[in-house]
Each structure stands twice: as C-alpha cells, then as structure tokens.
Amino acid sequence: MEYLPDFKVVRPATVQQAVAAYAAHADARYIAGGTDLMVNVRRGIVAPQTLIDIGGVAEITAIDAQQNGGVRIGAGVTLNELAAHGLIAKEYPAIAEAARQVAAPTHRQVATVGGNLCLDTRCLYYNQSEWWRVSNNYCLKNKGEVCHVAPSGSRCFAAFSGDLAPALMVFDAEVEISGPNGVRSLPLSEMYNDDGAAHLKLEKGEMLTAVIIKSGDGWRSGYAKARVRGSIDFPLAGVAIALKRQGDRLSDIRVAFTGTNSYPVMLRKTEGLLQGPFDVDALTALLPKQITPMPSTFYPPGYRRKVAANLTRALARRLFEES
Ligand SMILES: Cc1cc2nc3c(=O)[nH]c(=O)nc-3n(C[C@H](O)[C@H](O)[C@H](O)COP(=O)(O)OP(=O)(O)OC[C@H]3O[C@@H](n4cnc5c(N)ncnc54)[C@H](O)[C@@H]3O)c2cc1C
Ligand code: SF4
Incomplete structure (x- = not known):
C-alpha cells in the first residue's frame, strides 16, 4: 500500500451539485462509502485529483x-x-x-x-500494490501493454x-x-x-x-x-x-x-x-x-x-x- 496522495474533496448536497462539481474539476471521481475506491487509491492504481463525496446527497438515500x-x-x-x-x-x-x-x-x-x-473489476495481476505491478510491467488494464491472463489477446478479462x-x-x-x-x-x-x-x-x-x-x-x-x-x-x-x-x-x-x-x-x-x-x-x-x-x-x-x-x-x- 502507498501513502495517500494529495487530493481535494468536494461535498455536494444534491445530485445536481454533484454532477456540476464533477464537470468543474479535472480528473474527478465520485466516492460513496469509499470501500472499493480507497483501496485502489492506496495501491496507486488511481490517483484522482478531486473526490466528489456523494455521502451527503440526501435525495439518494431512501428505499x-x-x-x-x-x-x-x-x-x-x-x-x-x-x-x-x-x-x-x-x-x-x-x-x-x-x-x-x-x-x-x-x-x-x-x-x-x-x-x-x-465497483472496479478484479484480477490477481491488478489488485496489487504499485511495487508488485511495476515489477510485472503492469498490465493492459492499467499502465501496461500486455494482459498476463491472456497474453495474445487484446482485451482485459478481469x-x-x-x-x-x-x-x-x-x-x-x-x-x-x-x-x-x-x-x-x-x-x-x-x-x-x-x-x-x-x-x-x-x-x-x-x-x-x-x-x-x-x-x-x-x-x-x-x-x-x-x-x-x-x-x-x-x-x-x-x-x-x-x-x-x-x-x-x-x-x-x-x-x-x-x-x-x-x-x-x-x-x-x-x-x-x-x-x-x-x-x-x-x-x-x-x-x-x-x-x-x-x-x-x-x-x-x-x-x-x-x-x-x-x-x-x-x-x-x-x-x-x-x-
Ligand atoms: C476487504 C474487502 C472485501 C470486499 N468484499 C466484497 C464482497 O464480498 N462483495 C462485493 O460486492 N464487494 C466487496 N468489496 C468491495 C466494496 O466494499 C463493495 O463493493 C462496496 O459495496 C462498494 O461500495 P462503496 O460505496 O464503498 O463504493 P466506493 O468505493 O465509494 O466506489 C466504488 C466505485 O464506484 C463509483 N461510484 C460510487 N458510487 C457511485 C454512484 N452513485 N454513481 C457512479 N459511480 C459511483 C466510484 O467512483 C468507484 O469507482 C470488498 C472490499 C474490501 C476492501
Ligand atoms: S489486463 Fe489481463 S492481467 Fe490485467 S487486469 Fe485485465 S485480465 Fe488481469
């Protein structure tokens, strides 16, 4: 796991504000519970500059x-x-x-x-720390050129x-x-x-x-x-x-x-x-x-x-x- 990189957090109160906040920030990402996304951030797989935290958007919390x-x-x-x-x-x-x-x-x-x-798709060559992935030359899904699961293919099978x-x-x-x-x-x-x-x-x-x-x-x-x-x-x-x-x-x-x-x-x-x-x-x-x-x-x-x-x-x- 890596240290958390710097990022900005925006906390909209409505869906409209959330969509507008996404559009207003380059390299933004929605985050809800964060239990999938933050793992990928700590692994260095993604490094969004802005997180749009939709946890405060009341209109999407009802059944x-x-x-x-x-x-x-x-x-x-x-x-x-x-x-x-x-x-x-x-x-x-x-x-x-x-x-x-x-x-x-x-x-x-x-x-x-x-x-x-x-949530993101999963693969044993992908859900790894940065040092592990770089030592494998990454893979097609993230920063690399070859899929280690199907090396002759041109798509990802995660x-x-x-x-x-x-x-x-x-x-x-x-x-x-x-x-x-x-x-x-x-x-x-x-x-x-x-x-x-x-x-x-x-x-x-x-x-x-x-x-x-x-x-x-x-x-x-x-x-x-x-x-x-x-x-x-x-x-x-x-x-x-x-x-x-x-x-x-x-x-x-x-x-x-x-x-x-x-x-x-x-x-x-x-x-x-x-x-x-x-x-x-x-x-x-x-x-x-x-x-x-x-x-x-x-x-x-x-x-x-x-x-x-x-x-x-x-x-x-x-x-x-x-x-
Ligand atoms: C140890 C561990 C075990 C896990 N086991 C399971 C398991 O057994 N089964 C399982 O299904 N999952 C599992 N997960 C993954 C995760 O906990 C769940 O899938 C969880 O429901 C993700 O929801 P979240 O709100 O935390 O998503 P987040 O991490 O906030 O977001 C996940 C992704 O969805 C996007 N996103 C979130 N909300 C929205 C939205 N409203 N609109 C558009 N995009 C959105 C985010 O940008 C991100 O890309 C596990 C995670 C960990 C760390
Ligand atoms: S490209 Fe291949 S190795 Fe990489 S995540 Fe997808 S299936 Fe796994």
Missing part, C-alpha cells in the same frame, strides 16, 4: 415502495440498510442475502448500493465481483442515471460491457442515483456465493435465482451470476426449462457456454465453473422445494 408494486432503492442506501429493510427482506430475499454477504460488517455500514454496482448486481437483475432492475446531459434510465443488465478494463457503460460525469426493481410478489428468490474467507471476501462465484413454481414445473425462472465474467451475467435460454418437470441438470447444462471464468484469480477457471454449477444446483433445488 421507497412504488405504486405499481416495485421498489426504488437510492444509490446512496448502505448495504446494512438494504439488508435490514423489512420489504426487501420479505419480498426480495435474494437482495437481502446478497447485501448481507458483501465484505465484512464494518464495510457494509458505509458501502453503498451505487458503489457496489459500479472479473466483475459485485454481489448485488445479480440479485437485482433477477428482479428486472433498471438504473436511473444523472449526468451532464440530463437523466436517463436503462436495464441494469445493459449497464455493463464484456470488457474488464471498461466494464461500465457510464459516460464521463454520469452518476447512478437509483435502482428500480419490479414487484417480487409470487417469486421465490435467493442468493448463494462461494468465497475463501467466509467472514470477508469477494465471490469466487455467486448466483442469484428467482423462480415461480406450478406443481412439478417451473412457470418462470431467472438466474444471474457474478465473479465469473467481466460483467454480471443474466443466464439466457432458460425458456426450455419451463416445458416439462423441473430438471436441475438442464439448468446447469446452460452454464458452460455462458459462464466463462478466466485465470484471473488464484482459483483455476475449471474450479470456479464447477463452483458456479454446484451453487446453482443447490440453490435452485432449495427454492423449488420451498415454493
């Missing part, structure tokens, strides 16, 4: 039930607040379970929904490892974004690129203000993750499932993953699972072409693929039986 049955979650809501919220715990257990498993209790006290959805994204995606989440060109919204699943070096489709100066999820009524949901240290660790693989059961069949199922690809993956081609009696092997058979970890962590891709499949199998069975 509001919507008239149509959905819920609007402010980007500044902390993970502890999210996990403890009555409606979330009752109607959206996958979200509460995912929030509860992020990092450790002290992180979750300040870590936010927006920061979790926008993994997206946020726990919340898949849990929100199974409830058809949309994100609300404010920026220099106004306000826009898009499905959360479309906010990511399949590129570990540029995984967010946010324009310069854009800020996430809220996530809106559809009604969880009638869905049975859950989140499961595997990590090395149970008390504090990113997922080797994480899976969120929401399903609806009708007799021995599924009437609907949504499955999403984290920790495996450079973006949170919404599993495609699940329609076939609704045809006959629920077949968990048919579900896991969909994974190999879509869940594609690379050797970017200490744990080999084959192992992470198996972990993802086993988590999926166990969680899907449990949710189906409980329905």
